[in-house]
Amino acid sequence: MGKLYLGVDIGGTAVKIGLVTGEGNVVHAAAYRVDFDGYQTPVIDTALFRSRQFLEACEVEPARIEGIGISAAGQIDKNGMVVGTCGSIAGWKDTDVAGAFRSFYRKPVAAANDVDCAILGERWNGAAVGAYKNVVMITIGTGIGGSAIIDGRLLEGADGACGEIGHFSIKKDGLLCSCGNRGCYEMYASMRALVRRVGEADPEFKQRFTDGMAIFKAVAEGNEQIQAVVNLWIDDVCVGLVGFVHTFGPELLLIGGGVSSQKELFMDPLEKRLRSRIMPAFNRGLDILPAKLGNAAGLVGAVSLLAANLPESAEGELSAAG
Ligand SMILES: [Zn+2]
Structure with missing residues (x-):
């Protein structure tokens, strides 16, 4: 059997x-609540406890694991410490995430x-595999998350604090955001924003359409009133993406989040609008794809941060691709 790693996404x-696996394939996976008692049990304790339980259920000895890769909410510094959270998870800030797992498992x-x-996951074994040196990814969920690989390297910023792209303003007098700014991109273009906007269109919709699935189902069934709201929402999604493409000049724009599986109702109209607004020089050689790995x-x-046999971002091939 080949190498096995434990991947944890908190x-x-x-x-x-x-x-x-060492090739980036997930062989077993499970998810557990961390907010079951309103965070009275620290999230890090729950994550550690569940990881042991998970390995037991898989009948894998901890000694069999090469190392542990942890993906975590909030600003995580280079030592694996939570340095900022926007206040969303009680007790999370200042948690030594990497240290807690390292001292328990005694593994990298x-x-x-x-x-x-x-x-990084999409680049290793998802939609960004191949000759892409510049990739911008946005994930449309409750908020909007974003990250970029530029010249083959992850854009990090000081202390890993980079990529809060949900919080640049697209309307200077717009809605007040939890971050303190007005008119933030995610106040208009996130899934939560779409649900709010559908609810504002008709009081009756507020009860009926509480998530993206229900909204896109209604559009598929020909609800024109909801279609109109979705069209305006896609316009706002587009506004941000045009800015990112012009800022970073990617060869690949990756769209993540559940909505990216809606090809005809979302990805296709989004791409059409985007292409019509992006400067020709940026359009040439730009691929627009849904993310592949989902959750x-x-x-x-x-895990890709640890896996030693990770290919060197295929840089040799990249120069040939342009
Ligand atoms: Zn904001």
Whole structure:
């Protein structure tokens, strides 16, 4: 049997745990709640406890694991410490995520922010495999997360604090965001924003359409009123993406989040609008694709930080691709 790694993806509601091979394939995975008692049990304790339980259930001895890759919510510094969280997970800030796992398992540990791990996972064994040197990924969920690989390297910023792309303003007098700014991109273009906007269109919709699945089902069934709201929402999603493409000049724009599986109702109209607004020089050679790994992207990407046999971002091929 080949190498096995433990991948752990710690979020505000759940911890996802997977056994990942040295090639980046997930062989077992499970998810557990972390908010079951309102965070009275520290999230890190729950994650550690569940990881042991998970390995037992898989009948894998901890000694069999090469190392642990951790993808975690919040700002994670280079030592695997939580240095900022936007206040969303009680008690999470100042947690030594990497240290906790390292001292328990006595194995190599790598930890990074979840959106950064997602793009690394997609590059290792997902939609960004191949000759892409510049990749921008946005994940449309409750909020909007984003990360970028530029010239083959993950864009990190000081202390790993980079890529809060949900919080640049697209409307200077717009809605007040939890970050303190007004008109943030994610206030208009996230899934939560779409649900809010559908609810604002008709009081009756507020009860009926509480998630993206229900909204896209209604569009598929020909609900024109909801279609109109979705169209405006896609316009706002587009506004941000045009900015990212013009800023970073990627060869690949990756769209993550459940909505990216909606080809005809979302990806196709989004791409059409995007292409019509992007400057020709940026359009040439730009691929626009849905992310491939779904929920597993974070834990696969975290393991990629450790896996020694990771290909060197295929840089040789990259120059030939342009
Ligand atoms: Zn904001």
